[in-house]
Amino acid sequence: MAQRLYTRLTPTRHLLGGFASLWLGPDHLLQVHSTGYTESYSRIYLREIKGIFVTSSDRKHYITLVWALIGLAVLFIVMLSSKSMLASAITAAVFAVPIVWNHLLGPGCRFYIVTGVQTAPVEAVVRWPRAQKFLARIQPVIEAAQADLAPVAPPPAEPAAAPPPPLSQPAVD
Amino acid sequence: MPAGPALSCPKCQRKLDAVSWHDETSGICLNCHTDFQFLPFPALTARSVAAVPGAAVPAEDAVCFFHAENKAEVVCESCGRFLCAVCAIDFAGQKLCPSCIATKKARPLQEDKSRVLYGGFAIALAGGPMILWPMTAVTAPVALGYVIYGWRRPRSLVTPSRARLVIAGVLAVLQIVGWLLFLGLLLFGTHKTGRVKL
Numbered sequence: 001m002a003q004r005l006y007t008r009l010t011p012t013r014h015l016l017g018g019f020a021s022l023w024l025g026p027d028h029l030l031q032v033h034s035t036g037y038t039e040s041y042s043r044i045y046l047r048e049i050k051g052i053f054v055t056s057s058d059r060k061h062y063i064t065l066v067w068a069l070i071g072l073a074v075l076f077i078v079m080l081s082s083k084s085m086l087a088s089a090i091t092a093a094v095f096a097v098p099i100v101w102n103h104l105l106g107p108g109c110r111f112y113i114v115t116g117v118q119t120a121p122v123e124a125v126v127r128w129p130r131a132q133k134f135l136a137r138i139q140p141v142i143e144a145a146q147a148d149l150a151p152v153a154p155p156p157a158e159p160a161a162a163p164p165p166p167l168s169q170p171a172v173d
Numbered sequence: 174m175p176a177g178p179a180l181s182c183p184k185c186q187r188k189l190d191a192v193s194w195h196d197e198t199s200g201i202c203l204n205c206h207t208d209f210q211f212l213p214f215p216a217l218t219a220r221s222v223a224a225v226p227g228a229a230v231p232a233e234d235a236v237c238f239f240h241a242e243n244k245a246e247v248v249c250e251s252c253g254r255f256l257c258a259v260c261a262i263d264f265a266g267q268k269l270c271p272s273c274i275a276t277k278k279a280r281p282l283q284e285d286k287s288r289v290l291y292g293g294f295a296i297a298l299a300g301g302p303m304i305l306w307p308m309t310a311v312t313a314p315v316a317l318g319y320v321i322y323g324w325r326r327p328r329s330l331v332t333p334s335r336a337r338l339v340i341a342g343v344l345a346v347l348q349i350v351g352w353l354l355f356l357g358l359l360l361f362g363t364h365k366t367g368r369v370k371l
Contacts, residue, residue, distance in 0.1 A: 006331045023331050027266060032331055037294055039329055040287040050217040053183045054210040112183040116216075119183050135212065142214050149219035 006030055010124040010134060020123040024138070027145065029113070031122065044113055044120060046145035051114045054131050059108025064099055071095030105129070182207060226257040238270070249273055288330065291323020292337030299344035313348035316341050 006023035013020050018035040028045045071092065078091045111125040111134070125131050181188055185205035194200035199210045226243040235245040237257035245255030251273040261268045298316035302308035320342040328335065 004331075004333065008331070021331070030331065034290070036290065037297070038287055038289050039331075041285065041330060043284075048216060049214055051180070051214055052212040054212075055184060055207050110183070114180065114183075114217075119181065121183070139212065146215040146219070149215040 009137065010122075010130070013124045013126065015123065022122060022124045022134075024141065029138070031120070031124070033123075042120070044115060046142050047149070048115045049113055049142050049146075050116065052135065053112040053114060053119070054128075054135075055110045055112075056128075057108040057110050057126070059126055060102060060105070061108075063102045067095060067099045067102065071099070180211070183209070226259050285327065285330070288327055289323075290329055290337075291319050291326055292328070292335065292341065295319035295323065295341035295345070296337045299341040299348070303344075303348075309348045310352055313345045313352070317345040317349065320345065 006025050008021065009024050009029070010022045012034075015033075018033055021032050021034075023030040023032060025043070027047070028043045029049075031042045031044070033040045033042075071094075074095065075088060075091050078087050082088075106127045106129040108126055109128045109131050111122040111131050113120045113122060125134050182192075182202040182205060184207045185202060187202070187204045192200045192202055198212060199208070201208050226237070226240065226246075228242065228244060235255045237243040237245050237260055238254040239260050240257050243257035243259065246258050247256045247261040247268045248254070249256055249261075249270040250267045251269050254270050256268070256270050260270055262271060262274060264274055295316045298312045298319065302312040320338050323338055324335070
Protein backbone atom coordinates (compact mmCIF):
# COMPACT_ATOMS: atom_id res chain seq x y z
CA MET A 1 0.00 0.00 0.00
CA ALA A 2 1.32 3.42 -0.95
CA GLN A 3 2.35 5.61 1.96
CA ARG A 4 0.25 8.74 2.34
CA LEU A 5 2.36 11.87 2.19
CA TYR A 6 -0.44 14.31 2.79
CA THR A 7 -2.86 15.07 5.61
CA ARG A 8 -6.20 16.63 4.78
CA LEU A 9 -6.63 20.17 6.11
CA THR A 10 -10.01 21.11 4.66
CA PRO A 11 -12.99 19.14 3.44
CA THR A 12 -13.46 18.93 -0.31
CA ARG A 13 -15.40 21.90 -1.61
CA HIS A 14 -17.54 21.58 -4.73
CA LEU A 15 -16.82 24.18 -7.39
CA LEU A 16 -18.57 24.74 -10.70
CA GLY A 17 -16.11 22.61 -12.67
CA GLY A 18 -14.80 20.26 -10.02
CA PHE A 19 -13.55 20.10 -6.47
CA ALA A 20 -10.98 21.96 -4.36
CA SER A 21 -9.20 20.82 -1.22
CA LEU A 22 -6.11 21.68 0.78
CA TRP A 23 -3.59 19.20 2.18
CA LEU A 24 -0.53 19.41 4.42
CA GLY A 25 2.66 17.83 3.11
CA PRO A 26 6.05 17.38 4.78
CA ASP A 27 7.17 20.95 4.05
CA HIS A 28 4.39 22.49 2.01
CA LEU A 29 0.68 23.02 1.59
CA LEU A 30 -0.85 21.32 -1.45
CA GLN A 31 -3.86 22.85 -3.14
CA VAL A 32 -5.71 20.27 -5.21
CA HIS A 33 -8.17 21.04 -7.98
CA SER A 34 -9.88 17.94 -9.22
CA THR A 35 -12.34 17.30 -12.02
CA GLY A 36 -12.82 13.67 -11.04
CA TYR A 37 -10.70 12.60 -14.01
CA THR A 38 -7.63 14.78 -13.50
CA GLU A 39 -6.03 16.50 -10.55
CA SER A 40 -3.86 19.60 -10.69
CA TYR A 41 -1.63 20.58 -7.82
CA SER A 42 -0.18 23.83 -6.58
CA ARG A 43 2.35 23.83 -3.77
CA ILE A 44 2.98 26.57 -1.26
CA TYR A 45 6.11 25.94 0.76
CA LEU A 46 5.72 26.65 4.47
CA ARG A 47 9.01 28.55 4.66
CA GLU A 48 7.88 30.94 1.94
CA ILE A 49 4.55 31.94 3.48
CA LYS A 50 4.79 35.60 4.44
CA GLY A 51 1.30 36.02 5.76
CA ILE A 52 -2.34 35.14 5.50
CA PHE A 53 -5.17 37.46 4.51
CA VAL A 54 -8.78 36.72 5.40
CA THR A 55 -11.41 39.07 4.00
CA SER A 56 -15.16 38.96 4.47
CA SER A 57 -17.51 38.08 1.61
CA ASP A 58 -21.27 38.17 1.02
CA ARG A 59 -21.41 34.49 0.09
CA LYS A 60 -23.83 33.59 2.90
CA HIS A 61 -26.33 36.32 1.91
CA TYR A 62 -26.24 35.42 -1.79
CA ILE A 63 -26.81 31.71 -1.12
CA THR A 64 -29.69 32.49 1.26
CA LEU A 65 -31.21 34.79 -1.35
CA VAL A 66 -30.98 32.19 -4.13
CA TRP A 67 -32.53 29.42 -2.01
CA ALA A 68 -35.26 31.75 -0.76
CA LEU A 69 -36.18 32.83 -4.30
CA ILE A 70 -36.27 29.24 -5.58
CA GLY A 71 -38.25 28.17 -2.52
CA LEU A 72 -40.79 30.97 -2.90
CA ALA A 73 -41.24 30.21 -6.60
CA VAL A 74 -41.83 26.51 -5.93
CA LEU A 75 -44.11 27.33 -2.97
CA PHE A 76 -46.14 29.64 -5.19
CA ILE A 77 -46.59 26.88 -7.80
CA VAL A 78 -47.54 24.35 -5.12
CA MET A 79 -50.09 26.74 -3.61
CA LEU A 80 -51.63 27.39 -7.02
CA SER A 81 -51.88 23.73 -7.95
CA SER A 82 -52.91 22.36 -4.57
CA LYS A 83 -55.01 23.92 -1.85
CA SER A 84 -53.53 21.59 0.74
CA MET A 85 -51.73 23.38 3.56
CA LEU A 86 -49.72 20.23 4.23
CA ALA A 87 -48.16 20.28 0.77
CA SER A 88 -47.19 23.94 1.21
CA ALA A 89 -45.75 23.28 4.65
CA ILE A 90 -43.68 20.35 3.36
CA THR A 91 -42.38 22.45 0.45
CA ALA A 92 -41.46 25.29 2.79
CA ALA A 93 -39.71 22.87 5.13
CA VAL A 94 -37.73 21.30 2.29
CA PHE A 95 -36.39 24.70 1.23
CA ALA A 96 -35.83 25.83 4.81
CA VAL A 97 -33.26 23.07 5.35
CA PRO A 98 -30.55 24.46 3.01
CA ILE A 99 -31.21 28.01 4.24
CA VAL A 100 -30.78 26.98 7.88
CA TRP A 101 -27.73 24.89 6.95
CA ASN A 102 -26.22 27.88 5.13
CA HIS A 103 -26.85 30.02 8.20
CA LEU A 104 -25.19 27.46 10.48
CA LEU A 105 -22.06 27.39 8.31
CA GLY A 106 -21.37 30.99 9.34
CA PRO A 107 -20.42 34.17 7.51
CA GLY A 108 -18.56 33.98 4.23
CA CYS A 109 -14.90 34.82 3.79
CA ARG A 110 -12.07 34.69 1.31
CA PHE A 111 -8.73 33.23 2.32
CA TYR A 112 -5.39 34.19 0.74
CA ILE A 113 -1.86 32.99 1.37
CA VAL A 114 0.86 35.55 0.63
CA THR A 115 4.28 34.41 -0.56
CA GLY A 116 7.12 36.29 -2.17
CA VAL A 117 5.75 35.79 -5.67
CA GLN A 118 1.99 35.47 -5.34
CA THR A 119 -1.11 35.99 -3.27
CA ALA A 120 -2.79 32.62 -3.70
CA PRO A 121 -6.52 32.35 -3.00
CA VAL A 122 -7.49 29.23 -1.06
CA GLU A 123 -10.75 28.12 -2.63
CA ALA A 124 -11.41 25.36 -0.13
CA VAL A 125 -11.94 27.83 2.75
CA VAL A 126 -14.96 30.12 2.30
CA ARG A 127 -16.49 30.44 5.79
CA TRP A 128 -15.16 32.28 8.83
CA PRO A 129 -15.57 29.49 11.40
CA ARG A 130 -13.70 27.05 9.16
CA ALA A 131 -11.09 29.68 8.38
CA GLN A 132 -10.45 30.18 12.10
CA LYS A 133 -10.11 26.41 12.62
CA PHE A 134 -7.81 26.16 9.62
CA LEU A 135 -5.67 29.06 10.88
CA ALA A 136 -5.41 27.54 14.33
CA ARG A 137 -4.16 24.34 12.72
CA ILE A 138 -1.60 25.70 10.27
CA GLN A 139 -0.24 28.67 12.22
CA PRO A 140 1.95 26.55 14.54
CA VAL A 141 3.10 24.42 11.59
CA ILE A 142 4.19 27.49 9.58
CA GLU A 143 5.85 29.09 12.61
CA ALA A 144 7.75 25.87 13.30
CA ALA A 145 8.93 25.74 9.68
CA GLN A 146 10.12 29.35 9.90
CA ALA A 147 11.62 29.06 13.38
CA ASP A 148 15.13 29.83 12.15
CA LEU A 149 14.04 32.92 10.24
CA ALA A 150 14.76 35.63 12.75
CA PRO A 151 12.64 38.66 12.11
CA VAL A 152 14.70 41.64 11.10
CA ALA A 153 14.00 44.79 13.01
CA PRO A 154 12.89 47.65 10.82
CA PRO A 155 15.66 50.16 10.15
CA PRO A 156 15.71 53.04 12.61
CA ALA A 157 13.95 56.12 11.42
CA GLU A 158 16.32 58.62 9.93
CA PRO A 159 16.66 61.77 11.94
CA ALA A 160 14.68 64.60 10.56
CA ALA A 161 16.74 66.61 8.17
CA ALA A 162 17.83 69.94 9.55
CA PRO A 163 15.89 72.76 8.04
CA PRO A 164 17.86 74.55 5.39
CA PRO A 165 19.43 77.74 6.60
CA PRO A 166 17.42 80.76 5.74
CA LEU A 167 18.52 82.32 2.56
CA SER A 168 20.57 85.32 3.31
CA GLN A 169 19.34 88.32 1.62
CA PRO A 170 21.87 89.77 -0.69
CA ALA A 171 23.24 92.91 0.64
CA VAL A 172 21.74 95.85 -0.97
CA ASP A 173 23.94 98.73 -1.33
CA MET B 174 0.37 47.37 11.54
CA PRO B 175 2.90 44.60 10.90
CA ALA B 176 6.39 45.79 10.09
CA GLY B 177 7.78 44.66 6.78
CA PRO B 178 7.54 45.24 3.08
CA ALA B 179 4.46 46.83 1.57
CA LEU B 180 1.69 44.31 0.93
CA SER B 181 -1.03 44.42 -1.71
CA CYS B 182 -4.72 44.27 -0.96
CA PRO B 183 -5.84 40.75 -2.01
CA LYS B 184 -9.00 42.13 -3.60
CA CYS B 185 -7.97 45.27 -5.51
CA GLN B 186 -4.23 44.41 -5.72
CA ARG B 187 -3.23 47.93 -4.73
CA LYS B 188 -0.45 48.51 -2.25
CA LEU B 189 -1.61 48.70 1.33
CA ASP B 190 0.34 51.87 2.02
CA ALA B 191 -2.82 53.81 2.66
CA VAL B 192 -4.62 51.46 4.98
CA SER B 193 -6.58 52.05 8.11
CA TRP B 194 -5.46 49.44 10.66
CA HIS B 195 -8.00 48.67 13.39
CA ASP B 196 -5.35 46.84 15.42
CA GLU B 197 -2.19 44.76 14.89
CA THR B 198 -3.86 42.16 12.67
CA SER B 199 -6.92 43.73 11.08
CA GLY B 200 -7.65 46.73 8.93
CA ILE B 201 -9.52 48.07 5.96
CA CYS B 202 -8.21 48.82 2.48
CA LEU B 203 -8.95 52.45 1.74
CA ASN B 204 -9.12 51.78 -2.01
CA CYS B 205 -11.78 49.07 -2.15
CA HIS B 206 -13.03 49.30 1.46
CA THR B 207 -12.42 45.60 2.06
CA ASP B 208 -12.14 44.57 5.69
CA PHE B 209 -9.35 42.09 6.23
CA GLN B 210 -7.43 40.18 8.84
CA PHE B 211 -3.74 39.74 8.29
CA LEU B 212 -1.58 37.20 10.06
CA PRO B 213 2.13 37.86 9.49
CA PHE B 214 4.84 35.20 9.66
CA PRO B 215 8.61 35.55 10.17
CA ALA B 216 9.23 35.17 6.41
CA LEU B 217 7.60 38.58 5.92
CA THR B 218 10.49 40.40 7.51
CA ALA B 219 13.31 37.84 7.16
CA ARG B 220 16.20 38.94 5.02
CA SER B 221 17.56 36.47 2.48
CA VAL B 222 21.27 35.78 2.91
CA ALA B 223 23.35 35.93 -0.25
CA ALA B 224 25.71 32.99 -0.71
CA VAL B 225 29.38 33.94 -0.62
CA PRO B 226 31.72 31.45 -2.29
CA GLY B 227 35.01 30.54 -0.62
CA ALA B 228 38.22 30.95 -2.56
CA ALA B 229 39.84 27.62 -3.50
CA VAL B 230 43.43 26.81 -2.52
CA PRO B 231 45.13 25.24 -5.56
CA ALA B 232 46.08 21.55 -5.24
CA GLU B 233 44.29 21.24 -1.90
CA ASP B 234 40.60 21.87 -2.41
CA ALA B 235 38.17 20.48 -4.91
CA VAL B 236 36.76 23.24 -7.05
CA CYS B 237 33.28 23.97 -8.31
CA PHE B 238 32.32 22.35 -11.62
CA PHE B 239 31.05 25.67 -12.92
CA HIS B 240 33.53 28.07 -11.26
CA ALA B 241 37.12 26.86 -11.24
CA GLU B 242 38.15 29.63 -8.84
CA ASN B 243 35.59 28.71 -6.16
CA LYS B 244 36.01 26.06 -3.52
CA ALA B 245 33.57 23.14 -3.79
CA GLU B 246 31.33 22.92 -0.75
CA VAL B 247 28.47 20.65 -1.76
CA VAL B 248 27.88 17.73 -4.09
CA CYS B 249 24.82 17.90 -6.36
CA GLU B 250 22.41 15.26 -5.08
CA SER B 251 21.30 14.46 -8.61
CA CYS B 252 24.39 14.37 -10.84
CA GLY B 253 27.21 14.34 -8.26
CA ARG B 254 29.03 17.44 -9.51
CA PHE B 255 31.04 19.50 -7.02
CA LEU B 256 29.36 22.84 -6.41
CA CYS B 257 30.35 26.09 -4.75
CA ALA B 258 28.04 28.03 -2.46
CA VAL B 259 26.73 30.04 -5.43
CA CYS B 260 25.81 27.03 -7.57
CA ALA B 261 24.27 24.87 -4.84
CA ILE B 262 20.57 25.61 -5.02
CA ASP B 263 18.22 24.45 -2.31
CA PHE B 264 15.42 22.87 -4.31
CA ALA B 265 12.61 20.85 -2.74
CA GLY B 266 14.82 19.82 0.16
CA GLN B 267 17.80 18.87 -2.01
CA LYS B 268 21.02 20.61 -2.98
CA LEU B 269 21.07 20.67 -6.76
CA CYS B 270 23.10 22.27 -9.51
CA PRO B 271 21.44 24.73 -11.94
CA SER B 272 21.65 22.33 -14.89
CA CYS B 273 19.81 19.55 -13.03
CA ILE B 274 17.07 21.97 -12.11
CA ALA B 275 16.90 23.24 -15.69
CA THR B 276 16.57 19.76 -17.15
CA LYS B 277 14.27 18.66 -14.30
CA LYS B 278 16.26 15.44 -14.01
CA ALA B 279 15.99 15.53 -10.27
CA ARG B 280 12.30 16.23 -10.08
CA PRO B 281 10.76 13.55 -7.88
CA LEU B 282 7.45 11.99 -8.73
CA GLN B 283 5.82 13.90 -5.87
CA GLU B 284 6.55 17.18 -7.65
CA ASP B 285 4.05 16.49 -10.45
CA LYS B 286 1.84 19.43 -11.37
CA SER B 287 -1.09 17.29 -12.44
CA ARG B 288 -2.13 13.68 -12.71
CA VAL B 289 -4.70 11.71 -14.64
CA LEU B 290 -7.09 9.73 -12.47
CA TYR B 291 -7.56 6.51 -14.42
CA GLY B 292 -9.86 5.23 -11.69
CA GLY B 293 -12.23 8.13 -12.40
CA PHE B 294 -12.34 7.37 -16.11
CA ALA B 295 -12.75 3.63 -15.51
CA ILE B 296 -15.57 3.98 -13.00
CA ALA B 297 -17.40 6.49 -15.22
CA LEU B 298 -17.15 4.06 -18.14
CA ALA B 299 -18.11 1.03 -16.10
CA GLY B 300 -20.88 2.58 -14.01
CA GLY B 301 -22.36 5.39 -16.08
CA PRO B 302 -23.59 3.42 -19.14
CA MET B 303 -25.46 0.91 -16.94
CA ILE B 304 -28.50 3.16 -17.34
CA LEU B 305 -28.40 2.48 -21.09
CA TRP B 306 -27.24 -1.13 -20.66
CA PRO B 307 -26.65 -2.00 -24.36
CA MET B 308 -23.83 0.57 -24.27
CA THR B 309 -21.94 -1.63 -21.82
CA ALA B 310 -21.03 -4.00 -24.66
CA VAL B 311 -18.62 -1.29 -25.80
CA THR B 312 -17.82 0.58 -22.58
CA ALA B 313 -17.06 -2.43 -20.36
CA PRO B 314 -13.98 -3.58 -22.37
CA VAL B 315 -12.78 0.04 -22.55
CA ALA B 316 -13.23 0.42 -18.79
CA LEU B 317 -11.31 -2.81 -18.23
CA GLY B 318 -8.58 -1.44 -20.50
CA TYR B 319 -8.38 1.69 -18.34
CA VAL B 320 -8.17 -0.44 -15.21
CA ILE B 321 -5.30 -2.50 -16.62
CA TYR B 322 -3.47 0.54 -18.04
CA GLY B 323 -3.98 2.66 -14.93
CA TRP B 324 -3.06 -0.05 -12.41
CA ARG B 325 0.66 0.74 -12.47
CA ARG B 326 0.40 4.40 -13.46
CA PRO B 327 0.97 7.13 -10.85
CA ARG B 328 -2.17 7.63 -8.82
CA SER B 329 -3.58 10.64 -7.02
CA LEU B 330 -1.06 12.28 -4.69
CA VAL B 331 -3.60 12.79 -1.94
CA THR B 332 -5.84 9.72 -2.21
CA PRO B 333 -3.57 7.07 -3.72
CA SER B 334 -5.85 4.07 -3.17
CA ARG B 335 -6.86 1.79 -6.03
CA ALA B 336 -10.43 1.43 -4.73
CA ARG B 337 -12.03 3.05 -7.78
CA LEU B 338 -9.96 0.92 -10.14
CA VAL B 339 -11.00 -2.22 -8.25
CA ILE B 340 -14.70 -1.28 -8.28
CA ALA B 341 -14.53 -0.37 -11.97
CA GLY B 342 -12.67 -3.59 -12.76
CA VAL B 343 -15.25 -5.75 -10.96
CA LEU B 344 -18.13 -3.95 -12.68
CA ALA B 345 -16.49 -4.24 -16.10
CA VAL B 346 -15.71 -7.94 -15.65
CA LEU B 347 -19.28 -8.63 -14.52
CA GLN B 348 -20.63 -6.80 -17.56
CA ILE B 349 -18.30 -8.65 -19.93
CA VAL B 350 -19.19 -12.00 -18.35
CA GLY B 351 -22.87 -11.08 -18.61
CA TRP B 352 -22.48 -10.29 -22.31
CA LEU B 353 -20.55 -13.54 -22.95
CA LEU B 354 -23.25 -15.54 -21.18
CA PHE B 355 -25.93 -13.72 -23.13
CA LEU B 356 -24.18 -14.38 -26.45
CA GLY B 357 -23.47 -18.00 -25.52
CA LEU B 358 -27.06 -18.55 -24.48
CA LEU B 359 -28.26 -16.93 -27.66
CA LEU B 360 -26.09 -19.15 -29.87
CA PHE B 361 -26.52 -22.35 -27.82
CA GLY B 362 -30.23 -21.75 -27.34
CA THR B 363 -30.77 -21.30 -31.12
CA HIS B 364 -28.98 -24.58 -31.96
CA LYS B 365 -30.92 -26.47 -29.33
CA THR B 366 -34.22 -25.06 -30.52
CA GLY B 367 -33.27 -25.94 -34.09
CA ARG B 368 -32.57 -29.57 -33.15
CA VAL B 369 -35.86 -29.89 -31.32
CA LYS B 370 -37.69 -28.47 -34.28
CA LEU B 371 -35.98 -30.89 -36.67
